Amino acid sequence: MSRLWFSRRDDPDDPDSFARTLKPVLMEAIQDVLDELETVYDNISKSAKDHIHSDEIILTIGKSRTVEAFLKSAAHYRNFTVIVAESGPTYGGHDIAASLSSSGISTFLVPDSSIYALMSRVNKVILGAHTILANGGMYALSGSLLAANAAKAHSTPVVVCAGQFKLTPLWNLYHDYAALDFTDPSSVLGFEEGELVDKVDVISPYYDYVRPELVDVYITNDGDHPPASVYRLVKESYGDEVNDL
Template identity: 80%
Template structure:
């Protein structure tokens, strides 16, 4: 495989992203998802294959490589799964000559949500292409790839567009969730939550309380950004979350990964907030893009999944004497159980934690759960 110069080139792209993921030079779910898509696009455009299994295996191997490089960035694997799902769909369309009719399959996403984006609206494309697909053609092994590639690129482009518009689609229904004169509590800096709140501010007049979210203090940035958008904002220390909870109408959180059981990983402090919210029966709403849907459910058994950072944010390196005597842990994430959450707002509509498994089944193919 490595003898092919094109393969080496795409291999290099993969290695480059893998090492950047490994060194945490690419951080953030959306950023990682975008970078993964770029790599997949290059790999597919350069790949040589004569049947769909080869292509799927190639993408899976790239995906494995990237996921192994940074197993804690779930959006990488999710993006690969999503692309595989789209490729299979396109392939089925091309071979059978008929577009799968989405209306036939029962979709809980449709059942629950009203404002869901219609993603299967595109007319059956491959009907136009009268050239029959020939797999494993011994005379012209490239013919399969040649015919299918434009459709594949389009499929990847679809995933890409979805990522591009993810914030807009999530915040589209913001005004249905936030009502006038409500007090919203949020945590840390999440782009999704930020755009959601700002979108709601066009229609409603409400107050946001932002917790500082030590030790990253993303809340400070968030508060600045929200108040500059004209939203009445309070910045409070994390210690006062519980005390303020009685006055809060709704807690809105961002997520790092949504798990199949309806739980989620989110910035540390989320568990504290969600637990406090439960004590006052305040609904906890999670805003997250579809690329955060992760077909895993037992991650919370794993201690390391919380992604422990370096202790310097908690205990300064210059505190020489203490460093030797104190073990400091600085987890990036909290695992929040599904029982503590009310709703997930995604670009596929709104879902209760209990139906996330169904959404996952629709989004990804079962055989890709293990890359």
């Protein structure tokens, strides 16, 4: 393959040779990604019974398909209780709470404001991730930072379930609100509030930046990894050309 690559690429009489050689390489790479996406939930869920034990109380926030599959897999082997924070203002927690409950898992839906008060009773926090950064931190659904900080205060382990395709070497860490994705502020403060709307700026970020020291372990489709080893996974995924880690 390497000889074919260089010989065709350097052929001045065949300008399309490079494109013809590149096409099967790209198709193979795309197929690898598709295969990973199809199996990511099953591969992550394989270790669920090793991380969740009988009679534990698990807290999660909002809706994550990966976390949902992880908890449902663990329910085949363990009896446990899940507390779902509703994750306002999108309230994705309502959907996952209904799904878990319909699967026979003891589930309680609570407002985000109850997270800290309930944390003393929680054995483990399980979160999903939008993006995992090379420094071991992550972006996750708004409210995840609140849950992670509450867990830190109570020495409660924080477990993050995410596929390795969510690894990224670079991200805008320097934005005031961590992420550039925002929800409609009217869901936080309605326009019917009158004069108050003109006097305040309402910022409703969709994602929180969760620092690496607030995460205990990442469970990926390639095993368990502490935040300190994420940079190695990023290098393996993106190659040696990624130097600014």
